[in-house]
Amino acid sequence: xxxxxxxxxxxxxxxxxxxxxxxxxxxxxxxxxxxxxxxxxxxxxxxxxxxxxxxxxxxxxxxxxxxxxxxxxxxxxxxxxxxxxxxxxxxxxxxxxxxxxxxxxxxxxxxxxxxxxxxxxxxxxxxxxxxxxxxxxxxxxxxxxxxxxxxxxxxxxxxxxxxxxxxxxxxxxxxxxxxxxxxxxxxxxxxxxxxxxxxxxxxxxxxxxxxxxxxxxxxxxxxxxxxxxxxxxxxxxxxxxxxxxxxxxxxxxxxxxxxxxxxxxxxxxxxxxxxxxxxxxxxxxxxxxxxxxxxxxxxxxxxxxxxxxxxxxxxxxxxxxxxxxxxxxxxxxxxxxxxxxxxxxxxxxxxxxxxxxxxxxxxxxxxxxxxxxxxxxxxxxxxxxxxxxxxxxxxxxxxxxxxxxxxxxxx
Amino acid sequence: xxxxxxxxxxxxxxxxxxxxxxxxxxxxxxxxxxxxxxxxxxxxxxxxxxxxxxxxxxxxxxxxxxxxxxxxxxxxxxxxxxxxxxxxxxxxxxxxxxxxxxxxxxxxxxxxxxxxxxxxxxxxxxxxxxxxxxxxxxxxxxxxxxxxxxxxxxxxxxxxxxxxxxxxxxxxxxxxxxxxxxxxxxxxxxxxxxxxxxxxxxxxxxxxxxxxxxxxxxxxxxxxxxxxxxxxxxxxxxxxxxxxxxxxxxxxxxxxxxxxxxxxxxxxxxxxxxxxxxxxxxxxxxxxxxxxxxxxxxxxxxxxxxxxxxxxxxxxxxxxxxxxxxxxxxxxxxxxxxxxxxxxxxxxxxxxxxxxxxxxxxxxxxxxxxxxxxxxxxxxxxxxxxxxxxxxxxxxxxxxxxxxxxxxxxxxxxxxxxxxxxxxxxxxxxxxxxxxxxxxxxxxxxxxxxxxxxxxxxxxxxxxxxxxxxxxxxx
Numbered sequence: 107x108x109x110x111x112x113x114x115x116x117x118x119x120x121x122x123x124x125x126x127x128x129x130x131x132x133x134x135x136x137x138x139x140x141x142x143x144x145x146x147x148x149x150x151x152x153x154x155x156x157x158x159x160x161x162x163x164x165x166x167x168x169x170x171x172x173x174x175x176x177x178x179x180x181x182x183x184x185x186x187x188x189x190x191x192x193x194x195x196x197x198x199x200x201x202x203x204x205x206x207x208x209x210x211x212x213x214x215x216x217x218x219x220x221x222x223x224x225x226x227x228x229x230x231x232x233x234x235x236x237x238x239x240x241x242x243x244x245x246x247x248x249x250x251x252x253x254x255x256x257x258x259x260x261x262x263x264x265x266x267x268x269x270x271x272x273x274x275x276x277x278x279x280x281x282x283x284x285x286x287x288x289x290x291x292x293x294x295x296x297x298x299x300x301x302x303x304x305x306x307x308x309x310x311x312x313x314x315x316x317x318x319x320x321x322x323x324x325x326x327x328x329x330x331x332x333x334x335x336x337x338x339x340x341x342x343x344x345x346x347x348x349x350x351x352x353x354x355x356x357x358x359x360x361x362x363x364x365x366x367x368x369x370x371x372x373x374x375x376x377x378x379x380x381x382x383x384x385x386x387x388x389x390x391x392x393x394x395x396x397x398x399x400x401x402x403x404x405x406x407x408x409x410x411x412x413x414x415x416x417x418x419x420x421x422x423x424x425x426x427x428x429x430x431x432x433x434x435x436x437x438x439x440x441x442x443x444x445x446x447x448x449x450x451x452x453x454x455x456x457x458x459x460x461x462x463x464x465x466x467x468x469x470x471x472x473x474x475x476x477x478x479x480x481x482x483x484x485x486x487x488x489x490x491x492x493x494x495x496x497x498x499x500x501x502x503x504x505x506x507x508x509x510x511x512x513x514x515x516x517x
Numbered sequence: 518x519x520x521x522x523x524x525x526x527x528x529x530x531x532x533x534x535x536x537x538x539x540x541x542x543x544x545x546x547x548x549x550x551x552x553x554x555x556x557x558x559x560x561x562x563x564x565x566x567x568x569x570x571x572x573x574x575x576x577x578x579x580x581x582x583x584x585x586x587x588x589x590x591x592x593x594x595x596x597x598x599x600x601x602x603x604x605x606x607x608x609x610x611x612x613x614x615x616x617x618x619x620x621x622x623x624x625x626x627x628x629x630x631x632x633x634x635x636x637x638x639x640x641x642x643x644x645x646x647x648x649x650x651x652x653x654x655x656x657x658x659x660x661x662x663x664x665x666x667x668x669x670x671x672x673x674x675x676x677x678x679x680x681x682x683x684x685x686x687x688x689x690x691x692x693x694x695x696x697x698x699x700x701x702x703x704x705x706x707x708x709x710x711x712x713x714x715x716x717x718x719x720x721x722x723x724x725x726x727x728x729x730x731x732x733x734x735x736x737x738x739x740x741x742x743x744x745x746x747x748x749x750x751x752x753x754x755x756x757x758x759x760x761x762x763x764x765x766x767x768x769x770x771x772x773x774x775x776x777x778x779x780x781x782x783x784x785x786x787x788x789x790x791x792x793x794x795x796x797x798x799x800x801x802x803x804x805x806x807x808x809x810x811x812x813x814x815x816x817x818x819x820x821x822x823x824x825x826x827x828x829x830x831x832x833x834x835x836x837x838x839x840x841x842x843x844x845x846x847x848x849x850x851x852x853x854x855x856x857x858x859x860x861x862x863x864x865x866x867x868x869x870x871x872x873x874x875x876x877x878x879x880x881x882x883x884x885x886x887x888x889x890x891x892x893x894x895x896x897x898x899x900x901x902x903x904x905x906x907x908x909x910x911x912x913x914x915x916x917x918x919x920x921x922x923x924x925x926x927x928x929x930x931x932x933x934x935x936x937x938x939x940x941x942x943x944x945x946x947x948x949x950x951x952x953x954x955x956x957x958x959x960x961x962x963x964x965x966x967x968x969x970x971x972x973x974x975x976x977x978x979x980x981x982x983x984x985x986x987x988x989x990x991x992x
Contacts, residue, residue: 139901141872150872296547298823298872298899301859356903357876364915371880374908378901 126400128414130393130429133436135319137382138300140309144289145349147312148297149385151305157321157438160196160409160430163205164332165239167191176229176241176248182275184229184248187283189335194238194430194439196407203236205325230404230411238406242441243337245403246413246428250445251277253415254456257492258464264481265464269492274456279449281337288346294334299327305440307390308333311345312352314393314423319440321430340446355381392423393442400429408433416445418453452487478504523972530571530975533564535938535949537580537588540931544828546835546895548933556933557587565591569598573607574979576614577986579958581951585614586626593640594633608639609987615647620657623647624664631671641672648674655696658684660716713737717746732757744768748777766796771804772952775841779833779867786865793865801844804954808849812889815850816882818875819843819864820894821857826869827930836869838929839893841953846891849957856881858894873897875941876904883912889923891960893950895930896939906942913944925963927956 135151142148167174167188176184197203229248230240257273258265284290287310297306304326305319315338320326357377364370386394398414405411409430416424427442445453462468470480481493481501490498540557544550561584564572576588589611592599599607615623627644630636648668651657654677657665666685669676676682683690684699694700697714704711705723712723717738724734735750736759742750747764766774778786778793786793802809825836843864847853855864856878859871875898882890898905909924927950928938940947946963950956 138872139899141899141902296824299870300872300900301870354899354902357901357907358903359907359911361911361915364911367880367884367912367916370908370911370916371877373911374876374880374904377904377907381901 127397128400128435129395129397130440131431131435131437132319132386132394135305135437137385138303139378139381140355140385141297142352142354143293143296144351145311145346146289146293147309147352148293149307149309149389150300150303151307151319152300152302153304153323154302156302156304156323157432158202159200159407160194160321160438161203161205162320162322162325162329162439163193163195164329165191165193176244178229178248178252184244184251186244186247188241188244190242190332191239192242192329193233194240194406194409194411196236196409198236198407200408205322205328232404236407238404238411240404240411240428242428243443245411246426246441246443247279247281247337249401249413249415250426250449250453251279253453254460259460260463260465262465264466264493264497266492266494274489274492281339281443282343284334284336284338287338287343290338290346291334294331297330299330306330306333307393309389310342311349312389313341313345313444314390314425315339315342315345315444317390317393317425317427317440317442319437321438336441337443339444339449341444357381393425396422396425398425403428406430409438416450416453418450418457420450420454422450424450424453448487452489455484455487455489476504477501526568526571527972527975529564530568530575530979532937533560533572534575534578534580535928535947536560536931536936537575537578537584537949538951538955539581539929539938539949540933541581541583541831543830545831545930545933546824546826546828547897547930550830552933553931556936557584557931560936561587561591565595565598570603570606571976571979573603573610574983576610577979577983579955582618582622585618586622586629589614590626590629590633593630593637593643594635596635596637596639604639606983608643610983611643612646613987613989615643616650620651620661621664624661624668627668627671628664631667636671641674644668644672645674649677654678654681655698656716659698659702659719662719713741715741717742730757732759735759745773748773751777752780766792767799769796769800770952771797771800771845771954772837772841774800775844775953776833776837778865779837779840783866783868790865797841797844798848801841801848804845805848805957808957810849810851812846812849812851814852814885814887815846815889815891816854816856816885816887817843817846818856818878818882818890818892818894819858820873820875820892821859821861821867821869822871822873822897823869824873824895824897833869835895835929836867838950838953840864840867842891842893842927842950842956845953845956850889852887854882854885854887872900874900874904876901876908879905879908883908883922887922889925889960891956892924892926892941892945894926894928894941896926896928896932896941896947898941909942909945925960927959927963 132151134155135153138150138152140147140149167190173185174188176186176188178184195203195205229245230238233239255274255277257269261270302323304321304323305317307314308316308318316333316336318333320329357374359370359373359377364373396417398416400412400414403411403413409432411428411430413426413428415426418424424445425442426445427440429437430439432438458473459469462472466480467477470477473480478501481498482505484490484493485498536557540553542550542554542557545553572588573592576585580588592607592611630640658681662685669685676685680691680694680696680699684694688703694703701711701714702719705715705720709727709729712720712727715723720738720741735754735757739759748769751764769777774797778797781789819839819842821836821839825833825839827834827836843855857864857867858873858875858878861867873894875892875894879890879892924945926941926945926947928947929950930938931949932939938947938949948959948963950959
């Protein structure tokens with residue numbers, strides 16, 4: 107279990123300077139048949155043409171079980187269990203890069219860099235001219251935690267002093283450690299990696315839980331076990347614990363009309379194509395079709411490290427994550443985290459509030475509820491301390507007095 | 518007219534035979550050792566309680582040593598359940614099977630009988646007869662000292678020679694033994710050269726006690742190594758710089774040799790290609806025997822996907838069986854083609870890697886229009902799942918309704934969850950396979966089992982096998 111939280115106030119603007127709406131582009135990655143074990147289904151993604159001028163490598167941070175602290179700026183920190191960081195190596199001239207630690211000439215760079223003292227981590231840190239170390243998923247999660255972190259932009263009278271002074275700090279969210287997700291370790295262990303495989307989509311009870319894409323098949327082979335050390339949303343944990351084993355999507359060839367082996371072979375190949383199409387348009391639609399708010403974190407040669415946030419639409423899949431894309435916007439690296447319903451609700455409320463300059467009445471109107479209901483909804487989402495106590499009490503009284511059916515109407 | 522119960526009985530027995538051939542109670546790729554043992558334990562008890570006679574008869578059917586020991590133990594522990602008429606056959610079967618078991622397994626079995634407090638007259642007689650048939654009591658006393666001691670103590674048998682009794686129970690009573698092996702054991706306690714007269718496993722302990730360097734020890738003990746010890750210690754001896762004579766690979770059993778080959782690094786396999794291929798071929802020729810070149814056109818689909826790695830305790834076992842089957846089928850067939858699931862063609866460099874696109878490989882195999890397709894795989898068809906079953910079904914119903922091509926699936930892995938080896942398709946006979954050497958018999962048995970076997974037919978088959986087994990010469 108991981109509890110990232112931001113414990114000191116941050117009054118600078120969050121790193122969403124150039125928000126940009128876009129969808130994920132899986133061009134060059136082909137879907138192969140899924141392998142399932144228990145409630146977990148893993149869908150391999152195979153790259154016909156591996157990317158050679160960007161390579162990823164994992165660096166383990168042996169921890170004593172306690173959380174690590176990442177310094178975001180002078181006044182804010184991000185605290186979480188962080189098992190590893192990724193090191194990206196790229197070349198500027200398009201020649202093949204080698205994953206960090208595998209070069210012959212490592213004299214000037216020590217093979218393993220000792221763990222920095224607490225508080226010295228950075229989310230993304232340039233280590234060399236063509237080398238960047240970043241903390242996978244935490245980069246994206248931090249973007250979510252820092253969402254409208256400053257709190258109200260206008261000091262309307264409903265907001266508490268604390269909300270005005272400290273914003274949302276400290277902000278905490280919970281996630282599950284992959285090792286705790288029952289059946290995930292076995293599913294990853296017995297998974298048969300395809301030749302040329304560069305990514306995987308992880309489904310739990312056929313709900314997309316995480317996506318992971320790397321530039322090169324050898325990077326994937328090395329990083330496949332790292333999926334076990336990652337963070338997973340609440341939903342993943344519940345679904346693996348409660349779900350019965352999934353049936354496989356078994357191939358079925360209709361017999362009539364097949365007279366030769368060639369026709370049989372064509373029918374077999376048709377099966378694979380149908381599966382890939384079904385998967386891309388139906389199973390992964392929640393990730394691939396929806397638009398995300400993308401912000402750039404770092405530029406490295408022709409590649410860009412971005413993080414993205416979902417649209418926070420209720421009752422929909424909401425994935426946040428980070429990508430490395432090339433100059434054409436094609437994916438070289440992708441890692442996503444699925445938000446739970448509660449996390450989506452929190453993101454939704456915050457983004458709605460921000461869209462209306464944190465004015466309660468206007469936000470409530472836009473959501474189609476009364477101000478009191480919105481106030482209580484904020485409280486149940488864990489933002490009760492942002493409202494003044496007397497205002498909150500007033501809202502409670504109004505709702506109890508029976509402000510009618512609006513009180514229970516969902517957004 | 519066969520009753521429903523009879524059909525179920527026949528199914529149960531065939532299922533148990535598959536399990537008894539493949540399961541070893543060790544960890545497999547998909548299931549842990551605990552699950553394997555639990556599943557196997559249930560199956561043994563189910564068979565013993567419901568079909569005791571057939572259960573005993575499976576001892577004659579080539580079940581593996583692990584299961585043979587389990588069956589014998591269960592039969593002896595629950596001796597009172599046997600009808601008087603069954604006892605005679607059971608006793609004969611047990612005695613006969615014990616002779617083919619490796620002695621260390623037999624001594625372990627005796628130890629387990631002792632722990633289970635089984636000491637009936639029949640058990641004592643069986644132990645007595647087995648011990649009396651051992652060719653060299655002094656050798657057993659040295660190599661299996663604790664095992665023999667426990668067996669004698671449990672059954673209250675007197676050792677055949679007085680010297681042996683002292684050796685086992687009061688070794689310090691004598692200053693000298695007449696039997697050279699016993700005396701070597703006495704001297705090895707303080708005299709280094711004496712330990713080289715002892716069997717390897719015993720000498721190993723003394724070598725550690727005397728602090729002899731491993732390389733020097735392996736070099737001098739080489740003449741005392743058994744055939745399999747020689748194979749097992751080849752690479753270790755080389756690594757320690759011992760100048761031991763290389764094992765004669767051509768004399769090794771086929772599947773063991775395949776395991777040995779697959780344990781070598783790829784570069785070395787490439788370097789010793791001629792030697793290894795020749796050895797594998799010689800072993801295959803020996804295993805094929807009179808059937809060599811009698812099988813017409815054969816296409817094999819061999820599984821070298823990642824799951825053929827097996828587990829840490831059964832390293833590369835499924836792949837080794839596939840490699841051995843590849844060489845054996847090449848000898849049995851007139852025309853032979855191999856289709857590895859990975860698409861590679863060099864069998865010697867086989868390596869467990871990648872998914873299992875069995876369906877596509879079966880199509881490749883069928884394209885060579887063979888008389889027989891042999892599939893050696895653990896049955897986890899996953900790229901895409903179930904395609905092999907569909908291909909085989911459509912081929913049988915649409916393209917080959919006349920059964921010109923027969924298909925057999927041989928599975929080296931016991932599936933703990935299903936109490937059977939994993940099947941590919943309902944219409945394709947599946948048999949468990951432990952050693953590739955048994956392949957010809959299993960292919961024939963599987964084809965025979967393709968039609969639904971009735972109990973009467975199965976009983977007749979079993980009776981014939983039991984009679985043949987009991988009348989066989991030992992070894």
